[in-house]
Amino acid sequence: MPSNAKPFALSSRACRTRRQPISGLMAQAVENPDVISLAAGLVDDATLPTAEAADLLTAMLADTGAGRAALQYGTTKGLLPLREALRAHLVHLDGWDPAHIAATPDDLVVATGSQQLLFILGDMLVDPGDVVIAGWPSYFVYTGTLEALGAEVRCVDVDDGGMVPEALEALLGRLDAGGALPRVKIVYVVSYHQNPTGITLAGDRRERLLDIVRRYSRDHRILVIEDAAYRELTFEGAPPPSLKTYDPENRDVALLATFSKTFSPGVKVGYGLLPRDLVEPVVLAKGNHDFGSANLCQHLVLRALETGVYQRHVKRLCRRYAEKRDAMLAALQTHLGDLGPQVHWTHPTGGLYVFLTLPEAIETHSRSPLFARALEEGVLTVPGEYCYAADPTRTVPQNTIRLSYGVCEPDRIRAGIAALGRAVAHVLENP
């Protein structure tokens, strides 16, 4: 910029919009291509359905009418037949009696991944200074987004059963006592195989959690955002019913999901089943953002659902991710299993993540000896500190690590965990 040019005067929102810490990590992965990355939450390249997509697109574009429809503008809310298919898909996943839930295709909105709906819901509800409640830890891209919107993110403990209802109730009680309840707008729950822990919210907590939120919805309704991005990647046991199941009047829960993890991130198709009175604000906002996500991708996903290609693909994916999770858990037992009870990790029944806790004395952040040593040993992981929002009342644990088995082959996963084990041993021996 030449010296005589004044800077732009950015908006207050722009000033709050910061680089996500994870982005530096991703740059490190690119700069160190030989390092085994257990960091990225990407999906396994080898599983991407190239042949299936080719068949579906060829059939679509060979039919001139269908092809033109896919290449023409769509609607802001999303392709109606896709929204109909998505409603049927949700009914199937939850085993709902179709009459159980007051949700029609009109209550579904298609978006550029579920992230776009997360953003818009935040933007439509949060004014600077408002409060959003999330898990401790939680999906950090969204908590970072909320902070850019000006939200104060307050956190609720997550244990092996997910967000702890009693802790949520206690937090809401404290906020109420402090006069902050009118500012509480959203409770954000990743309800299946949560990023970063892999933990699923227990079935018997779901209705209780909703009841608590309803009880505190005194001045206004507090929205529960149920982020079900990893739900269909369940490969052990049956997943519990969605939180949405306990919202038959369709008024409290925005259920969000995406085809990024289960079909293809490159099509960037996500969707949300929204409380009816939020549909209009969300669609109006999306009209200002882009007046509709890529129609071609919506037509592709619709065909994948209608032909059963999608459902078969998800089954294959689950088998593959189960194998990888098994490889990671076994390698953790082999290489970190003898370090005593202070070292433990989660045992996900689906999704892409294992969350590892080390002794409190071992720091895991990106300037830590362990992080440096792990890179030397040839493995990159996500420091757990990134996964905790900036709750002003809490201290971020420094001894956790997020591990993803999404991208690597089982052999690389084993080698990566072995490298991490060597790094941990080294740091323990050289305190």
Place this chain on the structure above:
Amino acid sequence: MPSNAKPFALSSRACRTRRQPISGLMAQAVENPDVISLAAGLVDDATLPTAEAADLLTAMLADTGAGRAALQYGTTKGLLPLREALRAHLVHLDGWDPAHIAATPDDLVVATGSQQLLFILGDMLVDPGDVVIAGWPSYFVYTGTLEALGAEVRCVDVDDGGMVPEALEALLGRLDAGGALPRVKIVYVVSYHQNPTGITLAGDRRERLLDIVRRYSRDHRILVIEDAAYRELTFEGAPPPSLKTYDPENRDVALLATFSKTFSPGVKVGYGLLPRDLVEPVVLAKGNHDFGSANLCQHLVLRALETGVYQRHVKRLCRRYAEKRDAMLAALQTHLGDLGPQVHWTHPTGGLYVFLTLPEAIETHSRSPLFARALEEGVLTVPGEYCYAADPTRTVPQNTIRLSYGVCEPDRIRAGIAALGRAVAHVLENP
């Protein structure tokens, strides 16, 4: 909503986000399928490149590596080879010496249509109460978006040469005198075949316009957004160089364009060449919106550019739209040419729109006798009042109409203008 449910407490932005008036019109078009719509700015269904897209996608997905890359996550900023191709494309369109302009692929951002960049640029620069300057008339979806962001939109006359530089200078002078200059953030210019008038900003106004904006960039730089969505749909004469051409240091102008009008709206790929110090704020915001637009569509557009399929398609499109424009202009002469000098219309050299002015006594709004009569006669058009932002210092003309020749066949265009002519005659005879 059950009676015991409290409403959500929407954000102040949500409260400012209103239904675009055009949406009611589009619903009317859907409800009256037999009516000839000269309203929608959609592209001609018959021109959509289904066979070309099929060939490109088949070749891409048959190559496993390329196919997986397209179905995997991309980057927030957009596919690097596409950004390289887009830079080359811009250099070609403007005939720049590649060294002429300090713009690299790093200064390009790919988005979900150019609308997403319009939104994000507004969001990164505008705080409620800030001022954005646009044409009178201008592209109303964006001025509506700006109003949702809290901007006060102030307008500058548009004549046959586009935005009038002297009028811009006078407005900036008045804002300065009133102490409002520190709040002026953006000057928005649709530089080619403007929606709604079809008018192109004259070549000899471009540098002057930029100079004026620079002169008033005293406290901070005022961004010029150059919306070039219709540039490549030039079918008569050579279009003038972009405004960006007069910004060789890449600091004042955000040049936005899209493949929606020239290739396929269904791929929703737009892009912007941004002043370097705006790239980071825009990319960070886009990270919060969706961390990248559909990668599959970006790969498709890249192949269309690289193979020349895109360039050939644009040539065919221009021939087709030229024929339709000719049909519309001839029909206007036939059916409205004898109504005296108070009735006149623009003569676009490209794009999709003709702007019609009627005698001041004839109102064109959606509750007007003319609008109702035109629907009865079988034609739907856009009341010109929608195309003027809510500038508090101006009175919206009530006697203009936007006509689009984008969608209909020439015969339907002629029939639609004949119907409009009958409606106008009827209203003139029954005042």
